[in-house]
Structure formats: structure tokens, C-alpha cells
Amino acid sequence: MFKLWSTILKDVRILTRDQLGLIFMFVMPIVLAVVITAVQNSTFEMLNTNTVPMLICNRDTGEAGKQMEAAITKVGMFDLKQVTPNVTDKEISDRMHAKDAVIAIIIPADFTQKLKQKSDATAKKALHSFGMQTESARIDTGSVQPITLLYHPVLQESFRHSIQGALRSALQVVQNKEVLKSIYFSLNETALPDSLEQDLMNSQVGINEIPVSRDGSRNIPNASQHNVPAWTVFAMFFVVISLGGSVVREKLNGSFIRLKTLPTNYLVALISKQLSYLFVTFVQAAVVFSIGIWLFPSMGLPKLNLPSDLTGVIIVTLICGWCAVSYAIMIGVFAKTQEQANGIGAVSIVLMAAVGGLLVPSFAMPDSFQVVMKMSPLHWCLEAYYGLFLEGGTLKDVIVNIIPLLGITLTIQLITIYGLKRKNLI
Amino acid sequence: MSSPAVRIYNLGFTYPREPVSCFSNLNLEVQEGERFGLFGPNGAGKTTLMNCMTGLLQFQEGSIQLLGNEIAHHKKSVNKLFGFVPQDFSFYQELSPAENLAFFGAWSGLNKIEIRNKTAELLEVLGLTEVRNKKVQEFSGGMKRRVNLAIGVIHNPRILFLDEPTVGVDVHTRHAIISYLKELNEGGTTLIYTSHQLSEAEELCNKVALIDDGKIIAHDTLSRLMIEHKEDGLEGLFINLTGKSYRDS
Numbered sequence: 001m002f003k004l005w006s007t008i009l010k011d012v013r014i015l016t017r018d019q020l021g022l023i024f025m026f027v028m029p030i031v032l033a034v035v036i037t038a039v040q041n042s043t044f045e046m047l048n049t050n051t052v053p054m055l056i057c058n059r060d061t062g063e064a065g066k067q068m069e070a071a072i073t074k075v076g077m078f079d080l081k082q083v084t085p086n087v088t089d090k091e092i093s094d095r096m097h098a099k100d101a102v103i104a105i106i107i108p109a110d111f112t113q114k115l116k117q118k119s120d121a122t123a124k125k126a127l128h129s130f131g132m133q134t135e136s137a138r139i140d141t142g143s144v145q146p147i148t149l150l151y152h153p154v155l156q157e158s159f160r161h162s163i164q165g166a167l168r169s170a171l172q173v174v175q176n177k178e179v180l181k182s183i184y185f186s187l188n189e190t191a192l193p194d195s196l197e198q199d200l201m202n203s204q205v206g207i208n209e210i211p212v213s214r215d216g217s218r219n220i221p222n223a224s225q226h227n228v229p230a231w232t233v234f235a236m237f238f239v240v241i242s243l244g245g246s247v248v249r250e251k252l253n254g255s256f257i258r259l260k261t262l263p264t265n266y267l268v269a270l271i272s273k274q275l276s277y278l279f280v281t282f283v284q285a286a287v288v289f290s291i292g293i294w295l296f297p298s299m300g301l302p303k304l305n306l307p308s309d310l311t312g313v314i315i316v317t318l319i320c321g322w323c324a325v326s327y328a329i330m331i332g333v334f335a336k337t338q339e340q341a342n343g344i345g346a347v348s349i350v351l352m353a354a355v356g357g358l359l360v361p362s363f364a365m366p367d368s369f370q371v372v373m374k375m376s377p378l379h380w381c382l383e384a385y386y387g388l389f390l391e392g393g394t395l396k397d398v399i400v401n402i403i404p405l406l407g408i409t410l411t412i413q414l415i416t417i418y419g420l421k422r423k424n425l426i
Numbered sequence: 427m428s429s430p431a432v433r434i435y436n437l438g439f440t441y442p443r444e445p446v447s448c449f450s451n452l453n454l455e456v457q458e459g460e461r462f463g464l465f466g467p468n469g470a471g472k473t474t475l476m477n478c479m480t481g482l483l484q485f486q487e488g489s490i491q492l493l494g495n496e497i498a499h500h501k502k503s504v505n506k507l508f509g510f511v512p513q514d515f516s517f518y519q520e521l522s523p524a525e526n527l528a529f530f531g532a533w534s535g536l537n538k539i540e541i542r543n544k545t546a547e548l549l550e551v552l553g554l555t556e557v558r559n560k561k562v563q564e565f566s567g568g569m570k571r572r573v574n575l576a577i578g579v580i581h582n583p584r585i586l587f588l589d590e591p592t593v594g595v596d597v598h599t600r601h602a603i604i605s606y607l608k609e610l611n612e613g614g615t616t617l618i619y620t621s622h623q624l625s626e627a628e629e630l631c632n633k634v635a636l637i638d639d640g641k642i643i644a645h646d647t648l649s650r651l652m653i654e655h656k657e658d659g660l661e662g663l664f665i666n667l668t669g670k671s672y673r674d675s
Binding site: 263 | 519521535578
């Protein structure tokens with residue numbers, strides 16, 4: 001025990017004197033958690049609370065063009081900037097390059113007329129199918145010139161899709177209104193009364209969003225709940241830079257040679273390193289979680305809510321830390337130089353994070369990646385944390401994630417022991 | 427009759443993936459209390475033999491006994507019997523001499539009190555008391571050599587292996603190290619030493635062996651070897667027995 005204690009003391013002393021390593025291990029996760037949460041939160045706010053600047057060039061002089069404008073305004077997602085109808089497409093593009101807006105919409109000149117023709121044809125076809133009109137209907141599908149949507153190339157595809165969805169919904173409102181008016185007129189030979197039009201158009205059934213949590217709470221997870229645990233896991237695994245490098249340095253600077261000639265098994269050194277760095281990863285998690293709880297709100301970011309099962313959080317953190325530390329030692333044992341340990345360690349962690357669902361949600365991974373994903377320890381760490389932080393689960397609920405994580409950790413330990421034996425280090 | 431400090435019997439060793447053996451049927455004995463010097467040109471096998479004796483390399487044939495205990499298969503209990511001072515600085519540069527001695531003392535099997543007493547003694551003898559709490563990475567080469575030596579002897583080993591313990595140090599440090607080694611030997615520690623500093627070896631060693639091409643080509647007291655080969659120093663004897671050609675080209 002005294003040998004182990006002396007070794008832990010030695011490791012802690014070396015660790016605390018490596019100030020650059022300490023900064024890397026503690027500042028990096030904080031910066032990552034703050035930056036990624038802030039970015040994701042601002043994207044979320046931009047889509048939900050802020051408005052996107054949009055140029056609108058309505059070349060149509062009829063009602064439908066105006067209704068389209070009104071419908072787009074009603075979506076609430078856009079800050080409309082009117083452009084006079086005589087402005088050319090090229091001038092609109094120039095204004096977008098000047099960052100006046102990231103999207104622009106051009107309503108063609110004959111929009112009302114063509115939309116009315118199409119609506120009338122649709123109404124006639126509907127009435128014919130009801131057996132109320134003898135004249136066969138013809139629908140001129142190609143008659144309405146499409147609305148043009150211009151977008152700045154900086155817009156991400158997912159964001160563009162949500163804008164497109166909002167515009168389609170606005171267009172659908174205008175089209176439906178015209179079809180309704182046309183059917184009503186064909187049946188009653190009078191115009192659709194405004195009050196009925198309002199009733200018909202505003203009778204949409206609402207959507208009630210409910211997160212499916214294990215503890216029955218209905219709190220909607222915020223960006224902090226998603227990002228803080230994810231980037232804490234990432235940072236834990238990045239101890240490979242300090243710990244992997246430390247193992248390589250020990251091998252290269254001759255200390256290993258001396259240790260091999262002493263009457264103590266090198267496994268004591270490995271246990272010491274695991275305990276010392278396990279403590280480091282635990283403190284990393286504690287620091288990042290504390291910042292999420294107490295500092296995020298003052299930075300305008302959503303507060304991190306700790307799960308009700310704190311014991312579960314502690315156990316998951318310890319197991320994730322143990323896996324991260326084991327991985328770092330394995331890299332250190334097999335690497336021949338410090339550069340190799342740093343390079344292989346960093347790249348492999350980024351790859352494991354990517355396939356493990358830190359960068360892209362795991363449900364969005366292609367099927368071919370599902371097997372690879374399950375081999376990434378970061379995936380199981382993340383799933384265990386998400387089970388606690390997002391789903392409101394307890395340790396019992398995330399045991400299915402902990403078991404594979406422990407399996408991967410033990411495999412890494414066995415590979416490390418094999419590497420040490422093969423290199424005649426134990 | 428007591429066992430010799432080191433008994434090497436029919437030693438055979440080949441490096442992995444090397445077609446030629448490094449040693450074959452090598453025999454050597456070093457008696458307790460000797461100040462034994464192992465010399466030879468570069469690539470002759472000095473460091474390999476020392477690594478076999480300290481268990482750092484596992485040999486394929488024969489046996490090596492330290493004070494009657496078989497060293498084969500890296501038995502940790504035998505490691506208490508000897509100390510090793512490698513040519514490279516084998517300690518933690520981020521730590522102070524006292525911290526290094528505390529750690530290596532614990533790994534050598536000493537308890538807290540033994541470490542405290544031995545650390546104070548060694549730092550005093552080797553002139554490191556003033557800098558006991560400074561990081562070793564700030565030390566001169568000579569001071570680092572003394573730290574390297576102190577770690578090797580903290581557990582009072584009965585045999586001390588020294589691989590070029592004075593390389594790159596100034597005259598004062600060399601003198602201090604050699605004096606300390608003689609003191610240790612007077613206290614009963616057997617010294618097994620390799621170096622290219624032949625004048626230093628003449629001063630320290632009372633028994634020498636010359637190794638060349640994996641074979642012991644001479645083994646006796648220095649005085650007897652000089653008489654036998656009609657040389658007046660170790661350097662002449664060395665050239666006489668090993669020739670003048672380069673060995674590491």
C-alpha cells in the first residue's frame with residue numbers, strides 16, 4: 001500500500017507541475033461546453049425566437065401575392081424587407097451578397113391569375129368527383145410559375161430545409177384559400193364570407209409537444225442538457241494527451257529501465273496512474289457540470305439541470321473516466337514517441353466521438369455505421385449520460401449502457417497488459 | 427563457502443530477429459566485495475551482459491546467479507539484492523532529488539523512516555542537500571549523475587551495477603563519485619562497473635574482465651594482466667587485446 005501511495009504521490013506531483021497539460025485538461029472542456037452550447041443555443045433561438053432577414057420581391061399585383069406575403073409574415077420566422085417589383089434578380093443577389101438578407105423570395109407577376117386558374121380547375125375536378133358538375137375538369141398543373149427562393153450559400157442544409165418547410169406551409173395556406181373560395185363560389189354563386197373563411201383557415205389542430213422522460217417530468221431538454229455531458233465525455237477522453245504522453249515519456253527517459261530492476265511490479269505504476277487520472281477526469285466533470293449549473297445562466301445560456309439520481313451521475317462519471325484513462329494508458333504503452341501518442345490519441349478520440357454520436361446524433365447514423373458506433377466507448381458514455389440528463393432515468397435505466405462500456409474498458413486493459421508483456425515491461 | 431556475488435554459467439543470448447548470438451557459453455564469476463570492471467570496445471556486449479545480469483534482458487541459455495539466486499524470468503525478489511545505475515538519467519526530471527528518492531526508495535522496498543534517513547544521508551554525502559527540493563531538470567549534468575547514483579544505492583544493495591556512472595561529468599564530480607563508490611565497497615557492496623574511462627577504471631577496479639565479440643578474452647586482477655601482457659596500463663592492455671580497428675562502423 002505504501003508503494004502505491006508513493007507512486008500516486010509521484011504521479012500527482014508530476015501532473016500538477018505540468019501546467020500546460022492541466023490547462024489543456026480543464027480549460028478545454030470548459031471552452032468546448034460553453035462555445036458549443038452557446039452556438040447551438042443561438043441556432044435554436046434564431047429558429048424559435050429571432051427572425052431571419054428575408055428580401056421579398058412581390059411582382060404580382062393581385063390578391064394572392066399579398067396573401068402570400070401575409071402568410072409568410074404570419075409564420076413569424078422572417079424579418080421581411082420589401083424590394084420594389086422592378087428590381088432585377090441580379091440586384092437582389094447583389095443585396096444578398098452584401099448581407100442584407102440570407103434569403104430572398106420572388107413572387108412572379110402572374111401569380112394571382114395563374115393560382116386562381118389552378119384553384120378553379122382543382123375545384124371543378126373536386127365537384128366533378130362529387131357528381132355535382134357534368135363538365136369534365138382539366139387541371140393545368142404546369143400553369144403556375146414557381147415562387148423563386150434565393151438563399152445565401154452560407155445557409156446550412158438543415159436550416160434551408162426548415163425555411164423551405166415554412167414557405168411551403170405559407171404557400172399551402174394561400175392555395176387552400178383559393179380552392180375553398182372557388183368551390184364555395186361554384187356551389188353558392190356568391191363569394192366566401194370573410195367570417196367563414198377565417199373559421200375554415202384557422203381551424204388547424206394544434207400540436208402538443210411532450211418529452212418522453214423516464215421520471216415523468218415534462219421539462220423540455222435545452223442545449224446545455226445536450227452539450228455539457230457530451231463535451232465532458234470528449235474532454236475526459238482527451239486526457240490521452242497528458243497521460244499517454246506521460247507513459248511514453250516514462251518509457252523514453254529511462255525511468256522504466258530503473259523501475260524494471262526494482263523489486264516492485266510495474267502494475268503498481270499502472271494502478272497509480274489510473275487512480276490519479278480517474279480523479280482528474282472526475283474533477284473535470286465536476287468543474288464542467290458546476291459551470292453549467294452556476295455560470296451558464298449568467299452568460300445567457302440555459303442552466304444545466306442535474307438529474308435526480310446523483311449517485312447514478314457519480315457512478316457513470318467514474319466508469320466513463322476509467323474507460324478514458326484505460327484508453328490513454330493503452331495508447332501510451334503502444335506509442336513509440338510522444339508525438340505518436342498525441343497524434344494517434346487525438347485523432348482516434350475525434351473519430352470515436354464522430355462515430356459515437358457526439359457530432360451527429362446516433363439515431364441519424366447510417367445503418368452501416370451502427371456496428372462501428374457500438375464499438376466506440378464514447379457512444380456508451382454519451383448514452384449513459386443522456387439516459388440520466390435527458391431522459392430523467394436512474395442508474396438502473398442506464399445499466400444497459402454501462403455494461404458494454406465496462407466490457408470495452410476491460411478489453412482495453414487486457415490489450416494494455418498484452419502490450420506491456422510483449423514489450424517485456426511487466 | 428559463500429556464493430559468489432555473480433555467477434554466470436554457459437550463458438547464451440540472442441536478440442530477437444538477430445541471426446547471430448550475442449553470447450554463447452559465456453562463463454564469469456565475480457566474488458563478493460570485488461570492484462569489478464567490465465571493459466570492451468563498442469558493440470562488444472558489455473551493456474547486453476549487464477542487462478542480462480540485472481534481468482532487463484531474458485537470456486535463452488545457461489544461468490545467472492546473484493548471491494546464489496537465479497535471476498532468470500525476472501524474479502522480483504532477487505531485485506532487492508542489487509542496485510542499478512544506468513548510463514541514462516533514469517529518474518523523473520520534474521521532481522526534486524528528495525522526491526525522486528522517496529519514490530524509488532518505496533519501490534525498492536524501504537519504509538517511510540528508512541527513506542527519510544537514507545535520503546538525508548545520501549543527499550549529504552553527494553552534496554545535494556542544498557538543492558534537495560529543487561526540480562532535477564534545473565540541475566547540471568554532474569548533479570544529475572549524483573542523483574542517478576543516489577537512487578541506485580538508496581536500498582543499500584549488496585551488488586551495485588554501474589553503467590558509465592561518470593560519463594560527461596567534470597573532474598570534481600568524477601572524484602566525488604569514485605570516492606563514494608570506494609566507500610560503498612568498503613562497506614561490503616560489490617561493484618560491477620563498465621566505462622570507457624580507462625584511467626578512472628584503473629583507480630577504481632581491483633579486478634577486470636575484457637569482453638570482445640561476446641567472449642571474455644581476459645579476466646584477472648589488473649596487475650596480473652599487465653604483467654602477463656607486458657603492458658603498463660589498462661589502455662595499452664585494451665589495445666593489445668582488442669586491436670586498433672573501429673568496432674562500431
